[in-house]
Amino acid sequence: MNAPIRRLSTLVAVLFATLLFAVTWIQFVSARAINDLPGNTRSLLASYNRERGSILVAGEAIARSTPAKDELKWNRVYPMPTRYAHVTGYYSFVYGPGGGVEGAENSLLSGTSDTLFYRRVSDLLTGHDPVGASLELTINPAAQAAADKALGNQRGAVVALDPSTGAILAMVSHPSYDPSELSAHSSSAVEKAWTRLLRDDGDPLINRAIAGDLYPPGSTFKLITAAAALESGKYTQDSVLPGPAALKLPGVTTPLPNHDGQPCGPNDKTTMLHALVISCNTAFADLGMTLGPETLRDQAAKFGFGQPLKVPMSVTPSVVPAGMNEPNTAQAAIGQFSVRATPLQMAMVAAAIGNDGVVMTPYLVRRVLTSSLKTIDETSPQTLSEAISTATARQLTTMMKAVVAEGTGRPAQIAGVEVAGKTGTAEHAPGAAPHAWFTAFAPADKPKVAVAVVVEDGGTMGSEAAGGLVAGPIAKAVIEAVLGS
Template sequence: MLFALLAQLTLVQAFASRDLNADPRNERTRIARFGQPRGDIVTYDGTAVAISRETGGGPYRYQRFYPHGEMYAPITGHVSPRGAGGIERAREAVLSGDDTRVKVQSLVREGTAQGADVWLTIRKRVQWAAYRSLKASGRPGAAVAVNPATGAILALATYPSYDPNAYATFDSAALAATDDRLRRDPAEPLLNRALDRTYPPGAMTGLIAAATALTTGGHVPSTALDLPGDAHDQNGRYCGKSRLTLSQAFRLSCDPALADLGRSLGQDALRDQAEAFGFNTTLTVPLPVAASTYPSSQDKPGGALATAGTSDIRLTPLMVAMLSATVANDGTLMRPYLVERARLPGGSTINRAGPSPYRTAMSPAMADQLTTMMTTRPWPPGVALAATGSATVFTAFAPAGAPEVAVGVVLDRPGPTAAIARAILRAALA
């Protein structure tokens, strides 16, 4: 019996301790988590969006507070006695000070072990424009803005959202009631639509088809495409009678012409081009991102359906922004990232993110041709906008000649996607 007891004790201490410490029912672990201040979560321009405040008494000495609530909730997530989400979870070790690099460097440089601040790539002005314009539309959806040259995410907004402060309570009954209410809400405020939900591609299939035609199909923007008689798009708009150029079909989102183009290109070429844009792969930013998927059907009718936007293609709002970002950056997609650096309270930087190429989708020459096809009249005055989309899915980048920001907007039902994108671009270029 003594040997059995010793064996069990050894098993618990050597192998089960980590699981026991991570168990949310472990009161000692929960108290320890809030026994010292966590690092702040801060925007690129220095606005704190998650901080720790002293409680003034009780077993929990510090409580998390989110000054801007629902606007940043899809990014920050929340931390509570029940667990954590968002950046609070993805960078838990850094924020709490458990990360080895943070622990060692804080002891060496600051003299005490402490959590590090996490600085985001998010720009306050751009995030505000994204969230407020989504909310003003009154429609569920998401918007993402990316720096094409670096991959830094400038805004990541979801509507509807929730107030993470509701999860920061230490009242277990109130916490349980809040969690139950939000999970039952049919509007799904806890869902990070920008990263976790995939949508039908809409006009984005036209962008993929045009890129495929330019890179592998031997086409140029002036290549003529046949039309099956009087052609109309899915919205009933008239395309033409006999022929359109590739550029015209793309600008008009003429489904019959694009469907015939997809049939001639073939599903293999279309899927290869989509995967060059980042489809059918997993990604973390460091929040996990749902995979944008392109079907594996090999038949020619599948290619026609894909380019007409009626297949099983699904994509995230982040991917919508990535499509524009790739074209804007001369055909090279940079790996998207949300965390710029970790920094100790004394100012010492622990680590810093850097731009990293992720995919090469086309040559600079082909990207320039596609940019020309996407370019619309100057907006705002003097700024050329490259864009394509519909009332549910819209992507753009600006300025077209020297891109600084790429945007993706997706709404659950038709709405002002173009206006939302323009509001974000205006904020980013201000």
């Protein structure tokens, strides 16, 4: 064989080997990833050949499949669409599963999860039609309904947790949407609905409870600043702090003021307890500078800031920025500057305080079930971290009870129930009305629920808004629903 033919033979062999490798890689190594691509309509079409599992709340389906009379064979139905939209998400032939549990647990609901392998084999051997697993959620239907109704047509979000387990009892984000529009079998109708939702300036597809641009937490962050001070061992709730009407910041011309322009106590002094009760900006700003930026960051991290979570939907990590100078730290200590948090995160802060300082990992799926509702898997509560000592948690509880009993949190008072809470009014853009916050837990001595509420741009009160007035009654409604259920 002469040299040119030998070189050509070698080239052809290399090309065949490359082709064989590529085919093997695509068919075996990458097959699962390719099948799972949202745009893979062939895979989606195949998934419509089997009944998709239901999503259940207190035994009632909030997403289920019903027989269809077209090639897709199954319709996806959402009986209470807007109330649970950000919990269920959508299941679309055009855009795939997404937006909530539908996307995060698609492999279980569709029946393709490795967890269901032996059940698929059993179905094959017995001749049963394959069915996806059903998911029982932790949502309390009364709390979900109360949160949805109380938030109303205001933009914002509500999250409620069981402090002792981390179970999510309510998750509401407004504006909402109807996932049924995205699950229709008409491609043109689905595409039209999708385009309309994307163009909506309210961003209804965003779950504000766990994602999006996040919010400055405002004065609710003072709980973390107070926790850091108490944990240092240098402060108690009775420690005296400076509380002038306005605090001069190093290198800054404009001082940091209190919301009412008044000092927080006689001779510009106040206790930490009283400072939290009236939400004194200058006291906590000064305290933050004294503690230092890394102390604040470390304490926030113990509550969960910066940690990626899945509930099972991915949660955008809350943030306390690094590299802060003294004026930055003063602002951060009162939940401003570049501090950003999800409502879920602030509910976790309140829940940890009510749970003797222990942060539980939040979760939304209680059990994985067969089509006959037999348990395949069940979530066990997991500790995420120990944010503060029991002694610190009890001091903070005392302070938060005073906030509701005699301070800015009065609108959240419930007859016969001690509520521990903290208000927040967060500036976020020049000329814009502030966001209204409230976070709380109850009953204060043995909490069954912790809640966080944010209402964007002051809600219906606009620039006249305050956290207690706007967000407090929403939190109260959710707490009452949980305690009454």
